[in-house]
Amino acid sequence: MRLTEKRPDVRPKWPSEEVQIVTFTSRGGTATGVVKEVRWGLVWRDFILDDGRVIPEHKILGEHESPVWRKPQDISQDERAAWERRLASMADAGLDPRDEEQPFRAELNQYLAYTYLRFKEARHKPPAKQT
Amino acid sequence: MTIRVSLTEVREEAERNIMGKADQSEKQQVWTLLSEAGLVDIPTDEFSERVKDAKKAIMDRLGELLTSTTDVEERDSAAYSLATLKKLEIALQRRE
Numbered sequence: 500m501r502l503t504e505k506r507p508d509v510r511p512k513w514p515s516e517e518v519q520i521v522t523f524t525s526r527g528g529t530a531t532g533v534v535k536e537v538r539w540g541l542v543w544r545d546f547i548l549d550d551g552r553v554i555p556e557h558k559i560l561g562e563h564e565s566p567v568w569r570k571p572q573d574i575s576q577d578e579r580a581a582w583e584r585r586l587a588s589m590a591d592a593g594l595d596p597r598d599e600e601q602p603f604r605a606e607l608n609q610y611l612a613y614t615y616l617r618f619k620e621a622r623h624k625p626p627a628k629q630t
Numbered sequence: 631m632t633i634r635v636s637l638t639e640v641r642e643e644a645e646r647n648i649m650g651k652a653d654q655s656e657k658q659q660v661w662t663l664l665s666e667a668g669l670v671d672i673p674t675d676e677f678s679e680r681v682k683d684a685k686k687a688i689m690d691r692l693g694e695l696l697t698s699t700t701d702v703e704e705r706d707s708a709a710y711s712l713a714t715l716k717k718l719e720i721a722l723q724r725r726e
Binding site (some may be wrong): 557568586591594596597612616622 | 657660661663667670671672674675677681688690703707708711714715716717721726
């Protein structure tokens with residue numbers, strides 16, 4: 500299993516590099532899968548399984564630390580723009596976000612959560628005055 | 631000297647605990663906010679609705695930013711995000 504985009508300010512002790520199989524909540528109850536990679540999203544971490552399914556960390560069952568989060572202000576302009584380009588290209592390719600546990604659904608869900616947090620926070624910030 | 635060092639250690643430990651609790655509380659607040667907005671795990675048939683909500687939030691902010699000449703970067707990035715959401719909305723409509 501590979502852990503990507505490690506950030507110095509967050510040092511999760513979980514998942515350990517040895518964990519290979521995870522159980523998670525799914526629409527039909529619970530399911531298991533083999534973890535290929537753990538990837539940071541715009542708000543939370545996603546577990547990428549070897550069959551391509553994408554499971555957000557908060558759906559993983561078992562004893563582990565509470566999910567770690569990123570703040571909207573920690574996302575750079577470049578990262579956001581890259582995420583938006585990827586979403587647009589997945590939409591162009593005809594992918595459907597209603598397909599369960601698929602990358603487009605996972606990325607769109609995170610993007611909408613991030614957008615909500617980003618603009619909810621900004622709403623309380625008055626625009627800079629004209630000079 | 632020993633007492634001073636140990637007091638410093640106690641204070642640092644207390645600060646770490648306070649920071650940890652503040653962090654936990656912030657995490658909890660974020661979780662609650664996202665849960666209430668239905669954004670932790672968007673149901674299959676609600677993606678279009680959530681995209682519309684996000685567009686509205688951006689348009690509200692853009693309205694505020696139009697009065698400013700200094701928040702150009704935020705205005706540009708908000709406009710770009712709005713364009714992305716419009717594109718996604720059209721793609722979702724095509725599948726309905």
